[in-house]
Every structure is written in structure tokens, then in C-alpha cells.
Amino acid sequence: MSEQNVKAEWPLWEVFVRTKSGLDHKHCGSLHAADAKMAIQMARDVYTRRQEGNSVWVVRSDHIVASDPGDKDMYFDPMEDKVYRHPTFYKLPGSVDHM
């Protein structure tokens, strides 16, 4: 594909769908669209056709800053042996529900 064709392609958008009021928007995929308005409509058509949600967010994929997969060891492995960071060692009073 020539460079011009690549540029003429519609940009990629990431789609986030909220399944229920009160829950958070979850990433569910991506799509190509010419602009924000079209991206919202297409997100609705592509990702909510089986009643998956009641709200959608879209964001241009190139606006997302991601961590470098090469940094994975340095970033995330050190947490492996630090179970004490989980609050599971506390005893909860019986009257506290839903924690």
C-alpha cells in the first residue's frame, strides 16, 4: 500500500461500553471512522447490537499512551512477592457487608 493510501484511511478509534448505569466503561474493541460523530454511531452499531450497553465512549487510538511491553519486567514483576499489599490480612467486623 502506498503511503498516500495509508494516510487516506480512516483513523482507528478505541471503543468503551458501559453495560449498566453506575458501572464503569470497559474497553471492548476498536473501529475505523472518519470523525468522532461517525465513531460514536459505528460503536453503537458494532458493539451494542446485543444490548451490551447503555453508554459508549470512543477515543482516537493514537491519543492513548501505553506502557512499553519491553518494560514489563521492570514495571510489573516486582509486585509478585508483595502479597502484603492486598488488604486480605485484616479481619472485618461482621456488620460490614459487600467488601
Added chain:
Amino acid sequence: MASASVTVSPAPAVQYLLRVGDTALILGQRLGEWTGHAPVLEEDIALANMALDLVGQARALLTYAGSLEDQDLDEDQLAFLREERDFHNVTLVELPRGDFAATVLRNAMLATFFRLLWQRLRDSSDAEVAGIAEKAIKEARYHQQHACDWVVRLGQGTEESRRRMVAAIDQLWRYSAELFSDDAVDEQAAASGLGPRWSELRPQWETEMNTVLQHAGLEAPAPGKFLSAGKRGQHSEHMGYILAEMQYLQRTYPGGEW
């Protein structure tokens, strides 16, 4: 034999409901032709979604129309065992799907019409029809937004997209006259409170369509004398081919289910 054709009651209420239902059904069939062929995947899914909305609306209306006047015809019999003259869709929907510009223009014309019609049918004296309208109007609103957006995009897009939009208007606009040409069926519906005379929707339809065309930098042609008559059972040469495709299975394997 189960594959023998069925005929429908000439009662005006039945005819009125079939005009709405058949127009939705045949447009749904035409939109379905884009499945696997739309310019981009996302649009492919969008067109199929809209086709399914329309088929859903048609099912509700056909089922109800078939239950009136002791006809005892179900939705499948009405969709698959009627002959061409007994279909009451407007001619506009039976025209070949054309290119993407023609598709979105036709969708814009009909979604705008349907939205206005459903809006009025919500107040129908017939509770069943009012209920169908209540659900359908949400779908029509989205169809209108989707299609009108595309008309504006293509009208203001490239030289080619604009050329195609102009060609689509040139080809399709004249068929809008049929939407608003009243007859005894409309009069009866207005008198009984079943639904509006379709001509009553014209001023608002023209206002909304002209706004869209204006945004698109396009213009509606001056009204001409051409008047199609699909809703009175007089169809174009394209109708027979759609029915052949739609009805082939039920005609060949009567009562077949899956």
C-alpha cells in the same frame, strides 16, 4: 396446497397497514443486499442492523394486518405467499439498491418519512398500532440520523462523492411524490383515527429533507408530474425480481421452517 398464493382483504385499514408494513419489508430486503458488500465493515453492520429493524417493524404490522377482517393470515403467508399486485409498498423501496450514495439518500428520504409517520401513529385510535409505533419511532430516529449524516458527508465530500449524490437525487427524488399522494385508503384512515393521511406529513418532510440537502450543499429538483403507484399495487419492473428472491424458498418448500 400450502404454496398457493394468498390474497388480502380490500378493507382500507388492512391496505393502510400493509402500505406501511410492505414499505418497511421491501426496504429491509434491499438493505440486506449490502450485507457483505458495504464499503467498510462498520457500515456493513450498520446497514444490516437497520434492515433487521425494518423487517421487525414489518413483521409486527403484517401480523396485525393479517389478523384483521377474519383473514387469519400470518406474517409469513403475507410476506412469502402474496403476489406482486397484493404488495402495497411504495415504488421507491423496490428500486435496485444502487451505489452507496443512492442507498443513503433513499434511507434518508424514507427514515424521515417513517419517523414522521410513526410519530403520528403513536396517537392511533388502534392501540395495537400505537404500540408498534412507540417502539418503531426510536429505530426510525436513529435511521434518520445515520442516513442524513451520510448525505451531508457525501455531498460535502470529494468530487466523486458529490457527483454520486447528485445522480442519486436525480434518480430517486421523483419517487417521493408517491409518498404523499392520498386516496380513499388515507381518507378512511384519517376518518377512523387509525392514522394520518400521508399528505399531512409532506410539509415537515420537505422542511427536514431540505435542511439536510442544504447542509450537504445539494438541492432538491423542482416537483415534476411523475407519480409512481407501488402502494396501489402497480409496481416497477424490479418488484418481481425481489419477490422471486424473497419468496423462492417458501414457494419451493411450502411451510418450510428452520
